[in-house]
Amino acid sequence: MIKIALVGNPNCGKTTLFNGLTGGNQYVGNWPGVTVEKKEGLLQGHKDVTIQDLPGIYSLSPYSLEEVIARGYLLQEHPDAIINIIDSTNIERNLYLTTQLLELGIPMVLALNMTDIIRKRGDVIDTCELAAKFGCAVVEISALNKEGILEAAEQAILLAQTKMVPKPLALFENKIEKVIGEIETIIAPQVVAGESRWYAVKLFERDQQIVKMLGLEPATTELIGKLVAASEDQEDDDAESIITAGRYGYIAQVINRIVHKAQAPGTLTVSDKIDRIVTNRILALPIFAFIMFCVYYISMSGVGALVTDWVNDEFFGEMVAGNLSAWMESAGCAEWLTGLVVEGIVGGVGAVLGFVPQMLILFLMLSILEDVGYMSRVAFIMDRIFRRFGLSGKSFIPMLVASGCGVPGIMASRTIENDRDRKMTIMTTTFIPCGAKMPIVALFAGALFDGSGLIATSAYFIGVAAVIISGIILKKTKMFAGDPAPFVMELPSYHMPYATNILRSTWERGSSFIIKAGTIILLSSIILWFLQSFGYVDGAWEMVEDNNGSVLAVLGNTIAPIFAPLGFGKWQAAVASITGLIAKENVVSTYGVLYGFAEVAEDGQEIWSNLAADFTQLSAYSFMIFNLLCAPCFAAIGAIRREMNNAKWTAFAVGYMCGFAYVMALIVYQFGLYFLEGHWSLGTVAAAFCLATLLYLLFRPAPEEAAEAIDMKKISWNE
Amino acid sequence: MRTLRDGQIGETVTVVKLHGRGPIKRRIMDMGITKGVTILIRKVAPLGDPVELNVRGYELSLRKADAEMIEIQ
Numbered sequence: 001m002i003k004i005a006l007v008g009n010p011n012c013g014k015t016t017l018f019n020g021l022t023g024g025n026q027y028v029g030n031w032p033g034v035t036v037e038k039k040e041g042l043l044q045g046h047k048d049v050t051i052q053d054l055p056g057i058y059s060l061s062p063y064s065l066e067e068v069i070a071r072g073y074l075l076q077e078h079p080d081a082i083i084n085i086i087d088s089t090n091i092e093r094n095l096y097l098t099t100q101l102l103e104l105g106i107p108m109v110l111a112l113n114m115t116d117i118i119r120k121r122g123d124v125i126d127t128c129e130l131a132a133k134f135g136c137a138v139v140e141i142s143a144l145n146k147e148g149i150l151e152a153a154e155q156a157i158l159l160a161q162t163k164m165v166p167k168p169l170a171l172f173e174n175k176i177e178k179v180i181g182e183i184e185t186i187i188a189p190q191v192v193a194g195e196s197r198w199y200a201v202k203l204f205e206r207d208q209q210i211v212k213m214l215g216l217e218p219a220t221t222e223l224i225g226k227l228v229a230a231s232e233d234q235e236d237d238d239a240e241s242i243i244t245a246g247r248y249g250y251i252a253q254v255i256n257r258i259v260h261k262a263q264a265p266g267t268l269t270v271s272d273k274i275d276r277i278v279t280n281r282i283l284a285l286p287i288f289a290f291i292m293f294c295v296y297y298i299s300m301s302g303v304g305a306l307v308t309d310w311v312n313d314e315f316f317g318e319m320v321a322g323n324l325s326a327w328m329e330s331a332g333c334a335e336w337l338t339g340l341v342v343e344g345i346v347g348g349v350g351a352v353l354g355f356v357p358q359m360l361i362l363f364l365m366l367s368i369l370e371d372v373g374y375m376s377r378v379a380f381i382m383d384r385i386f387r388r389f390g391l392s393g394k395s396f397i398p399m400l401v402a403s404g405c406g407v408p409g410i411m412a413s414r415t416i417e418n419d420r421d422r423k424m425t426i427m428t429t430t431f432i433p434c435g436a437k438m439p440i441v442a443l444f445a446g447a448l449f450d451g452s453g454l455i456a457t458s459a460y461f462i463g464v465a466a467v468i469i470s471g472i473i474l475k476k477t478k479m480f481a482g483d484p485a486p487f488v489m490e491l492p493s494y495h496m497p498y499a500t501n502i503l504r505s506t507w508e509r510g511s512s513f514i515i516k517a518g519t520i521i522l523l524s525s526i527i528l529w530f531l532q533s534f535g536y537v538d539g540a541w542e543m544v545e546d547n548n549g550s551v552l553a554v555l556g557n558t559i560a561p562i563f564a565p566l567g568f569g570k571w572q573a574a575v576a577s578i579t580g581l582i583a584k585e586n587v588v589s590t591y592g593v594l595y596g597f598a599e600v601a602e603d604g605q606e607i608w609s610n611l612a613a614d615f616t617q618l619s620a621y622s623f624m625i626f627n628l629l630c631a632p633c634f635a636a637i638g639a640i641r642r643e644m645n646n647a648k649w650t651a652f653a654v655g656y657m658c659g660f661a662y663v664m665a666l667i668v669y670q671f672g673l674y675f676l677e678g679h680w681s682l683g684t685v686a687a688a689f690c691l692a693t694l695l696y697l698l699f700r701p702a703p704e705e706a707a708e709a710i711d712m713k714k715i716s717w718n719e
Numbered sequence: 720m721r722t723l724r725d726g727q728i729g730e731t732v733t734v735v736k737l738h739g740r741g742p743i744k745r746r747i748m749d750m751g752i753t754k755g756v757t758i759l760i761r762k763v764a765p766l767g768d769p770v771e772l773n774v775r776g777y778e779l780s781l782r783k784a785d786a787e788m789i790e791i792q
Contacts, residue, residue, distance in 0.1 A: 059749035063742035092775040093751045237754070241737060244748040248756070248775075275778070284765040380780050384766040387782075488746045488785065491771060491778040 002049045002160050004153070005074065007101060008085035009094050010056030010417075011373075011492035013113045015501055017085055017143040018053045021153055028508055030645045031069050036419075043153055051153075052079060058093070060100045062209045065419045074104055075195075075213075080160035082108040083152055085143075088118045088125060089493065092248075092255050098134065099247045102166050103201060105194030107159035109137045111152040116142040122262030129258045136166040144498060168197040172246035179231050180204055183224055190214050204228055205240050271373075271493035279377055288381050291374070296400055299362035299408070307357040316350030336533070336543050344529030345522065356514060359408040362401060363509045366412055367502040373494045375415055383487060389471025390480065391428070392421035392487075398429045399467065403460075406430040406632050410639040411509060420480055424471060426643050427653045430632040431466035433459045436584040439602050440627055443588050447608035448620045455621075459628055462664075466629055470660060473697045479652075481702060513642060524634045528582055531555065532575075548594065552578065565683045566626060566662070567619030567669040577626070583633050618676065622669035629661035663690045723770075723786040726760045732791040733757050739788035751775040752789060 006021075008014045019026075022041030031038045036055055043049035054073060055066035062068060074082070084101055086094040091112075101108060110130070118125060131138040137155050141148035170177050183200040191199050191214070202210040203224050211221060228239050235242050268276075278287055298304065321342050328338040369375050379393035386393050394416045402409025409429045416422040433441070438456070445455035474480050533543055535550040544550045556575035563569050563577075572594045580587040585602070592600035595610045604611075615623065631637065631654045641650045670687030673679040726732050734756050737744055751774050752758065759773040769782045 059745075061742075061745050061749060063745055090777045093777055096749065096751065237736075238740070240745055241748060241754065244745075245753040245755070248751060248753045279762065279764070279771070281763070281765050376780075380764050380769065380771070381766070383782070384764065384768045487769060487780070487782050488743070488750050489780050490750070491780055493778075 002081070002157060003052060003077070003079040004043070004049060004156050004160065005052045005054055005079035005082050005106075006085065007054050007070065007074075007082055007097070008056060009058055009087065009090075009097060011490065012056070012085050012087040012090075012094060013143040014053065014056055014085050015505075016498060017083075017111070017113065017141070017149060018051060019500060019504060020143055020146050020149050021051050028512070036066055036069055046153075046157070049153070049157060052077075057097065059097060062207050066417070068209070074101075074106065079106060081156040082106050083111050083156050084108055085111045085113050088112045088114050091125070091259060092251055095134075095251045095254075096244075096247055099169065099171060099250065102134065102136065103168050103195075103198040105165050105192070105198065107156070107162075107164050108166055109139060109152055109156045109159065110134065111149075112138060112140045113143050115140040116145055116147070124260040124262075126258040126260075130254070133169075133254045133258070134166075135169060165194055169250070171250040172243070175234065176204075176231060176242060176246060179227050182227060186220060186224060187214065187216070190216065201243060204231075205243050269493065271495070274494050275377075275491070278374070279380060284377075284381055288378070291369070292397075292400055295362070295365050295369070295397075296404065299358060299365060299401070299404070301404070304358035304361045304404075307361070308354055311357055312350065312354035316346060316354060320350065321346045339533055339543070340526070340529060343533075344526050353514070353518075356510060358405065359411065359513065360506060360510045362408045362412065363506040364502065366397065366415060367505045368497045370415060370505075371495075371497045371502055373492045376489055376491050379487075379489060380491060387487065389468045390421075390475030391424055391467075391471050392416050392418060395421065395425040395429075398425050399432050402429045402432040402434060404435055406432070406434045406636040407513075407639045409434075410636060410643055411513060413643060414509065423644065423649065424474055424480060426640055427474065427656060428467045428470045430636050430657065431470065431629055432463040433628055434584070434632075436633070437628055439585045439588045439604070440580075441624060442603035443591070443608075443611070444615075444620045444624050446603050446605065447611040448615060448617050455624075459624070462625060462628060466660065466664070469694070469698065470656075473694075474656075476697065476700060476702045513639060518638070521634045521638045524637075525582060528552075528579070532579065563626075565670065565686065566622045566665040567673075568615065568623045568626075570614060572614070573623055577630070580627055581631065581634055581637075583635070584627070587627060618669060618672040622665045622672070625668055626661045626665040629664060630658045632657070663694065667691050667694075721791055723758070723760070723772075723781075723789040723791050724783050726758075726786075726791060728760055728762055731757055731759045734789055735792050736790045737788055738790060743785055744788060747781070747785065747788065750779055751777075752779075758791070 006014055006018055018039065018041070021043055023044045025044070026039060026041035029038050030036065039053040041051050041053075043051055052073070054070045057064070057067045057070050060067055060071045060074075062071075073079075082101055082104075084098050086098065098110065112125065112127065112130075115125075125140075127138045127140060137159065139148055139152040139155055141152055143149060172180070180197070180200045183203050184196045187199055187203065188196060199210060199214065203214075206225075206228065216224075231242065232239055237245075277283055324346060325338055325342045328341065366375075369378070375394065378396060381393065382396045383393035386395050395413070397415065398409045398412040400409075401412050406429060409432070410426050413422050413425045413429065416425055437459070441456050441459045445451050445453075449455050530551075532550045532552040534541065535544045535553065536542075537544060537549050552575055553571060556571040556578065560569050560571045560574045563574060572591065575594065576587045576590040579590040588602065588604045589600060591607055591611070592604060595607045597606050600606045611620070632640075637650070637654055640653050641647070644650050644653065666683070667687045667690055670681075670683045671691075673681075674684050723732065723734075734752060734754055736754060737748065737752070752772075756774060761771040761773050761778065763770050764780075769780045770786060772779045772781060
């Protein structure tokens with residue numbers, strides 16, 4: 001079996017090449033324990049050659065998750081060959097990664113991509129000279145037109161079979177080369193001969209991960225440290241700067257000789273011209289608003305809503321559930337079995353699958369925005385606002401989408417590259433009230449606030465405030481600190497969307513949701529169905545007519561006291577909150593059932609008087625806050641699980657949301673009591689304590705800053 | 720000391736030195752902003768931050784706070 005790794009910068013056409021090489025023969029997963037996608041596949045026509053797609057990276061530094069994954073794979077898994085894909089239109093920066101890959105001692109092919117564009121422009125790249133200067137094979141390809149891609153793969157196979165390792169280049173000034181040579185000699189006993197250059201350069205850069213990995217003696221590291229420090233003094237620069245400048249210096253020299261441009265430097269390309277309008281100081285925001293409106297309108301209220309309503313009401317509601325229950329009854333199935341299958345399984349899973357068409361439409365549009373190159377402009381335009389709360393400019397899209405439905409909102413967070421920003425976005429996105437939470441708002445606004453529109457408006461303000469407060473608080477916690485997200489982002493050239501890539505990525509996202517999120521939803525729906533359908537009636541275990549006598553009601557009674565400080569200690573409120581987990585609009589129908597109505601309107605008009613008797617305006621508002629902010633529905637939790645790719649993080653996210661919701665409701669209710677009625681109690685003290693803690697968490701200085709101020713150079717080398 | 724933050728839109732500048740340390744500095748260098756390179760300051764985002772640069776033949780965006788680490792001529 002031959003393993004070939006595909007390595008290259010982001011936006012260099014790597015995905016297109018990977019799809020072209022493997023066809024439909026792919027396996028998509030995650031790298032163990034992280035949210036970074038892992039793809040591998042079989043080379044078309046070769047059953048014994050696997051292609052491993054590595055994350056798009058700019059360098060092999062130890063600072064970004066993607067880069068650490070890529071270099072970990074290259075060093076530990078030792079692929080038989082590397083195909084280094086290069087965007088020829090951006091060759092200078094792309095070759096920077098190449099200079100690092102060459103040091104790994106792995107056979108390598110340079111695949112110069114987008115050569116069709118180069119030809120169209122009339123530019124010429126001297127590939128023979130490039131091959132000579134970089135000491136490895138060079139193949140011109142166009143991944144989009146499938147030109148030369150098989151030749152590149154054949155070349156890689158050939159190199160893998162002959163084990164032709166590229167000779168490391170002498171990139172740096174003689175003085176530096178000499179020091180690197182000395183380090184190579186020092187570490188020679190610890191490393192394989194072909195890799196010594198790589199380790200020596202990394203040790204020169206004071207790469208702590210490599211020091212740990214090699215497990216060098218303190219005396220050895222001290223010796224190397226002294227050598228490096230001497231060079232740093234001589235060059236009046238730090239080691240990392242010396243190395244990067246050396247690499248880019250070498251590349252600039254080569255580029256000067258091999259790239260011949262037809263047009264004078266500074267000529268604007270089509271992409272430049274588009275960008276002048278799209279990110280124009282005046283036009284950028286209106287254009288942005290228009291595009292976002294289109295995305296939202298088409299996926300959430302237009303086509304998406306139409307399809308979703310149809311799937312939910314007609315397909316699952318009438319066709320599947322209706323026919324199934326009729327069929328099961330006629331077949332003489334037990335009543336409970338029919339209930340389980342129709343209400344529990346079809347109802348639960350249907351609620352989730354109903355989102356799928358809407359989600360696919362949304363993903364389709366997001367994929368287009370990504371493929372065209374607009375997504376990074378979104379970050380460029382929105383960064384200023386979002387980075388204040390520790391989020392990325394790209395968090396805007398998930399939040400916008402979440403105002404329709406949290407599930408695709410969470411899934412949309414996948415366009416955020418930075419792991420920290422992505423996790424934070426996933427955790428806060430569902431605070432934005434989604435479409436299904438609006439009936440809860442309408443219910444209480446109608447029952448206790450004369451249908452005031454202010455209540456709905458305030459729901460959105462609460463959601464946005466929750467995002468902002470959480471962003472600032474979380475940013476300062478240990479889990480998110482210490483890994484500052486540099487916003488040094490490439491703005492790739494615009495290009496026409498490529499249908500295969502878009503459809504494939506849409507399908508990957510959609511299907512992964514169905515499979516992974518589906519299981520958790522199925523399970524929880526079944527459990528909840530049992531809880532609310534069965535109970536002890538007159539000492540006998542049986543299926544209950546309504547929820548009043550169910551196990552869920554008993555459970556509600558047990559946990560109701562927890563909500564007493566929030567003003568809704570009645571068991572109905574607890575039960576309604578729990579059934580809200582299946583889908584938020586269930587809160588309304590559950591109240592209907594609990595007050596003895598078989599069916600209620602979407603805003604629950606029939607039960608307004610019952611609610612008005614059970615709630616005060618204040619406790620109603622507190623209940624609303626809690627249900628808007630607490631754990632989202634199972635479908636959204638499933639999506640969180642899918643995106644976090646980690647059970648602990650999912651639990652943390654859901655726990656955080658519930659805790660946050662509780663604290664917020666507590667503060668509002670208790671202070672409300674105090675100010676409106678002058679009522680003072682132990683709860684007021686608790687609320688005051690919570691508020692003080694919240695304010696402390698909000699305004700305390702970020703702990704990471706103190707740590708960052710330590711001079712890296714002064715940290716003991718043999719730490 | 721003049722930094723990239725002080726540069727005007729449309730101006731082409733040369734990098735003299737990079738200050739600061741750690742991951743952000745490394746990232747800036749990895750993206751091609753090293754000693755001696757010329758940078759065209761293309762534009763500022765509509766809300767005033769970040770800035771868009773043209774460096775080594777491609778477009779790069781950078782926050783103004785990070786641009787302060789880059790000393791220019």
